[in-house]
Amino acid sequence: MPTTLKLSHILSGTLVIIVVGSVLGLIYNTLSPAGITLKGNWSPKTTSDSLIVPYGYVEGQDPPAINLDYAMMKFQSKNTVFLDARYPEDFKAGHIKGATNLPYEEFEQYSPEVLPHLPKSQEIIAYCDGTECETSLLLARELVDLGYKNVQVFFGGWQEWQNAGLTVETGD
Amino acid sequence: MNLLRLLGRIITDKRLMLLFRIILGVTFIYASLDKIAHPEQFARIVYNYKILPGFLINIFAATLPWVELLAGLFLILGIFTESASLLVSFLFVVFIVAISINLFRGINLNCGCFSTDPAGAKHGASLLVKDFIFLFLAIMVFFFNRSFASLSGLFRRR
Numbered sequence: 001m002p003t004t005l006k007l008s009h010i011l012s013g014t015l016v017i018i019v020v021g022s023v024l025g026l027i028y029n030t031l032s033p034a035g036i037t038l039k040g041n042w043s044p045k046t047t048s049d050s051l052i053v054p055y056g057y058v059e060g061q062d063p064p065a066i067n068l069d070y071a072m073m074k075f076q077s078k079n080t081v082f083l084d085a086r087y088p089e090d091f092k093a094g095h096i097k098g099a100t101n102l103p104y105e106e107f108e109q110y111s112p113e114v115l116p117h118l119p120k121s122q123e124i125i126a127y128c129d130g131t132e133c134e135t136s137l138l139l140a141r142e143l144v145d146l147g148y149k150n151v152q153v154f155f156g157g158w159q160e161w162q163n164a165g166l167t168v169e170t171g172d
Numbered sequence: 173m174n175l176l177r178l179l180g181r182i183i184t185d186k187r188l189m190l191l192f193r194i195i196l197g198v199t200f201i202y203a204s205l206d207k208i209a210h211p212e213q214f215a216r217i218v219y220n221y222k223i224l225p226g227f228l229i230n231i232f233a234a235t236l237p238w239v240e241l242l243a244g245l246f247l248i249l250g251i252f253t254e255s256a257s258l259l260v261s262f263l264f265v266v267f268i269v270a271i272s273i274n275l276f277r278g279i280n281l282n283c284g285c286f287s288t289d290p291a292g293a294k295h296g297a298s299l300l301v302k303d304f305i306f307l308f309l310a311i312m313v314f315f316f317n318r319s320f321a322s323l324s325g326l327f328r329r330r
Binding site: 006010011012013014016017018020021022024025026028029032034035036037038039040041042044069072073074076077 | 208209210211212213215216219226227228229230231233234235236237238239240241242243246252254255256258259262
């Protein structure tokens with residue numbers, strides 16, 4: 001039975017485990033390719049995990065469709081690239097923080113700038129304005145045809161992201 | 173009276189404490205590994221608990237599994253056993269409170285206790301029972317551990 005005298009020893013031991021464990025966790029997170037950003041970016045609102053897919057989407061054949069919940073989770077990961085398929089004007093007006101613009105309608109012009117930076121195994125999430133647009137799906141299909149192995153489509157897109165109060169930025 | 177004393181001796185037996193340490197240690201190590209492998213999924217589970225503010229979620233998700241891993245290792249090896257069992261008891265209280273809050277809110281969430289798989293267990297009430305049993309084991313180890321079969325005991329004897 002621990003005495004009160006020993007209690008301060010025990011408590012400092014507990015603190016040591018917490019501190020050493022946390023430091024190990026932070027080091028591992030920095031070094032691991034699966035690491036997450038330390039500053040969390042989560043919607044303050046309750047998000048639904050429903051998935052809406054547009055007309056023309058072929059389940060099982062097209063790249064996987066993901067919902068807002070999943071996109072938000074992937075946003076924490078350091079190595080997921082969000083590709084914005086909208087026109088540059090729309091992109092400049094506001095986009096998912098850290099996203100790269102690759103306008104589907106001007107694919108020939110923009111792809112030589114963007115694609116060389118992306119290895120074929122890169123995890124990519126394509127999005128456009130929202131469920132009414134189809135350029136995210138068309139862009140994702142194009143990328144799969146080019147040999148990209150890990151492409152997903154976030155159909156909720158810019159609208160759903162913005163409505164959820166998630167992190168955005170403007171400009172290039 | 174004698175029967176009570178015998179019962180007391182049995183439930184505080186040093187071999188039983190060793191067994192409790194191993195059960196808790198293995199549980200904690202097992203629970204930490206999947207979270208360490210899938211930090212983003214664990215972060216999403218923490219987010220779904222809707223208790224921590226957004227800016228703390230990822231830091232918590234990156235560090236908690238390692239604290240669990242360390243505490244589990246220490247319990248099995250018998251290093252800082254009292255500190256580790258106190259920490260483990262505290263964590264079980266935290267888990268019990270977090271699950272209870274969400275049961276009360278009517279949210280049956282993915283616990284994220286042993287697996288980050290979204291299809292994981294969603295049995296709030298039975299989880300609480302399990303956590304209370306683990307909490308009991310940890311408290312027993314805290315009070316009645318006598319460094320039997322432990323590294324710290326080995327050093328002390330030399």
